[in-house]
Amino acid sequence: MRENTIKTKWRAGEPTVGGWLSLDSPLSAEQMAQVGFDWLCLDMQHGVIDFKAVTHLLPAISTTNTIPIVRVPWNEPYEIMRVLDAGAYGVIVPMVNNREEAARAVSACRYPPAGLRSFGPTRAMMYAGHGYVEEANDQLACIVMIETREALDNLDDILSTPGVDAAYIGPADLAYALGLSPTGDNDHPLHVETVTHILERCQHHGIAAGIHTGSLAFTQRYLAQGFQMVTLGQDTAFMSRLARKELKAAFDQPNASEKTGDAPTKGGFY
Numbered sequence: 001m002r003e004n005t006i007k008t009k010w011r012a013g014e015p016t017v018g019g020w021l022s023l024d025s026p027l028s029a030e031q032m033a034q035v036g037f038d039w040l041c042l043d044m045q046h047g048v049i050d051f052k053a054v055t056h057l058l059p060a061i062s063t064t065n066t067i068p069i070v071r072v073p074w075n076e077p078y079e080i081m082r083v084l085d086a087g088a089y090g091v092i093v094p095m096v097n098n099r100e101e102a103a104r105a106v107s108a109c110r111y112p113p114a115g116l117r118s119f120g121p122t123r124a125m126m127y128a129g130h131g132y133v134e135e136a137n138d139q140l141a142c143i144v145m146i147e148t149r150e151a152l153d154n155l156d157d158i159l160s161t162p163g164v165d166a167a168y169i170g171p172a173d174l175a176y177a178l179g180l181s182p183t184g185d186n187d188h189p190l191h192v193e194t195v196t197h198i199l200e201r202c203q204h205h206g207i208a209a210g211i212h213t214g215s216l217a218f219t220q221r222y223l224a225q226g227f228q229m230v231t232l233g234q235d236t237a238f239m240s241r242l243a244r245k246e247l248k249a250a251f252d253q254p255n256a257s258e259k260t261g262d263a264p265t266k267g268g269f270y
Contacts, residue, residue: 001131004089004139006039006067007165010208010228017219018069020212020234021057022047028235030060039067041231044083045074045094051082055123058087062127069141075101077108081117084109087127090141092168097150099157106163109142114163141165143210143229146198147173155198159205166208166229169198185218199226 006016016038021029024047032040042049042057049057054070061068069090070083080091093105107115114137125132128139142163145151147170151158159167171191172182178190186192195211202209203226210229213219214237222230233241 001128001135001139004067004141005065006090006229007139007141009038010166013228015223015228015230017223018229018231019238020231022049023235024049024053024057026056026060029057030063032235033061033064033066036064037066037232039069039090039229041069041071041092042088043071043234044079045071051086054083054088055086058123058127062087069143075105077104077116080105080108084117084136084140085121085124087123089128089139090143090165092143092145094145094170095148095151095173096144096146096158097148098154099161102144102158102161102164105144106142106161109140110137110163143168145170147171147177149177152177152194152198155201156205159201159207164207166210167198167202168210168229169195169212171195171212184212184214196225 009016018039018041019032019037021040021042040061042054058068067089069092070088071092072079072083075093091109096102108117109115111117121132143166144158144164146167171184171186175182175186175191178194180188180191199209208228211222211227212231214233219230219232
C-alpha cells in the first residue's frame with residue numbers, strides 16, 4: 001500500500017504543512033498539489049466541494065506525492081466511509097464534542113474488528129495499490145476537530161480515544177467557544193492560552209496537534225511551538241492575496257519590471 005507519509009512524519013515527531021482547498025476545480029487542486037505541500041485538504045464543510053467534486057479532485061492530487069485529506073461535512077459514518085472509498089488518506093471530522101463522538105469517527109475509518117467501516121474501496125485500491133485491505137486501518141488518518149466548549153471540557157477523553165491520530169483546531173469556532181470574535185489568526189491571550197493547552201494535551205496523549213492558519217507568520221509560530229499539522233492557507237486566499245498585491249504594485253510602480261529587468265511571473269502563456 002502507498003505510504004501515508006504524514007502519519008510517518010507524525011510518528012517520527014516531524015511537522016507537516018498543508019494547504020486547504022475550497023474550490024471544486026481539478027485544475028486548481030492539481031496546481032496546489034504541484035507546489036509540494038505535505039497534504040491538501042478538500043473542504044466539504046465550508047467550501048463549495050461536494051462528493052462528486054471530491055471524485056474529481058482526488059485524482060488530480062494523486063498526480064503528485066501530496067497526501068489527500070477530506071474534511072467531511074459532519075460526523076456521519078457514511079460521509080467518512082465514502083470519501084475513504086474514493087481515495088482520501090485522512091479524514092478531518094468537525095465539531096467532535098466528546099469521547100463517544102470521537103469513537104464514532106474512528107469506527108467509520110477502520111475496518112472490522114477495529115471499527116465498522118463497510119468494505120468497498122472503489123477507487124482507494126487503485127490509488128493505494130496492493131495491500132490496502134490489510135494496511136488501511138494503520139495508514140489512514142482519523143483527525144478530530146477541537147473547536148467547541150464541550151470539546152474543551154472533554155479534551156482528555158477525546159484525545160485519549162483509541163484510533164484518534166490527530167486533533168485539529170478550528171481557531172474561529174474555538175474563538176466563539178471562548179466568547180471571542182471569530183478571528184482565525186488570533187492573538188487574544190485567552191485564545192493563545194487555550195491553543196497552547198490543546199497542544200500540550202495532544203503531546204501528552206501522543207497524538208499530532210494540528211491547527212488552521214491564514215498567514216505565514218502564524219504558520220511559523222505554530223511550527224516553532226510544536227504543532228505537527230499546520231495549514232499555511234487556502235486556494236482562494238492564495239489567489240486573491242497575490243492578485244491584490246500585484247494589482248497594487250502595478251499602479252505603484254508601473255515600470256518596475258523594465259527598470260529592474262525582472263522576468264514576467266511564470267504561469268501564463270503569451
